[in-house]
Amino acid sequence: MNQPANDMKDGMEAMAFMNGRPTKFGLIALTMFVFCMLPLTAAGAQRPAAHLVLIDPAHGGEDSGVFSDKLHEKDLTLNLAILIRQEAQKMTGLQVQLTRSSDRRMTIAERIKAVGTTKADCLISLHVNAGFGKKATGYEIYFPGFQQEVSGGKDSSPIIKDMTRNKSLNDSVRLAQQIQSGLETVLPRKGRGLREAPSPLLDAMNIPGLVVEIGFATNPDDLKKLTGPKTQKAIANAVVKGLQNYFSSLP
Template structure:
């Protein structure tokens, strides 16, 4: 009788333990699923919109797509990050289509990749643009907008990501980071998510041009961006 009771108690304890483990694993699974961050990467231009001309055969649209694909590959190893490209081939991308992609996917972050040009042949390095807190007035001064807490939070996230990317790109464009710039670029218009525009090198500068044409450097840029994104969501 006593042996039978002990056997039943052991069965009950075993069943309880299995239920507990199952519940714990389910809780972990739900927690993990709730913490997957969606990042939209926008390889600027595409199709008939070639962007900046870099060589006779290569344009900005080709470089931005190459870097975006490498970035997606780097982040595909992360279980808590999902990457969506606005385009993964040489196709046209209208502002309306881009906005719709963002609205449909409700990402945690939107990053647009570009190649810079202008400011003379000596301008070089990278620039990072994030949405602004203020707007220009007639007098040329900054006037703080009436911003909601939600928008301020989005801008703060954009600034934090910019700082991480700046730190990681410095090793590729040594001492040539042109800083963080507050500006609402066309790609950011109407997007209610944290956004950032990355201008990778100057096509008008011979040294930068060699770098951005190099597959090795393109991979390094993608790795620097991936490292920044992973650090942000760690």
């Protein structure tokens, strides 16, 4: 367009320009769009609005938990936790952190502290079951017990505390149901049900929490499944789906 040689060329170039306009406009629009989206993308990277789930691989370090020559509970729980974190990374709106991401011993107090420091929305503690002979099989999901609730006091703070606690207990049951629906797809008819039980970890928290005993190391069929990478990945996937359904079902 610098030095048009004739009208014809001028005209062609004008047409080219006109034809180019939508593209240029497109580019400008795209650039503006990208610029507009930048803060969102940057914020999205930190995912401040994402639901944060703390996955707690039980045991660790010199505390192996249940173990045999084929399985160490501390290793399986860590492996599953890492897989759950990986699966969650593929999702939007869900962020997973682990109480431990290496083979180290952690006290219950340290795990409880992690709930506070991460400001997690909920926690799932992963375990492997053992015992009751070789026949016992399937996963179990424990949520904290309601019966431990003590209301009262002269000022309102214990009542408010109880209300918060009751909400998290109700949400723990919802979470348990969603995780159960997820796990049923991987380990059908293997659920030994939802169980209310006292747990030093769950009882100390003011957020919804579960203990999931993913299967029995003492049952040959469970052991075979749990040590298989395919089932492990499917379990991780099921847990993440359960978490997503839980968060979307919240009132």
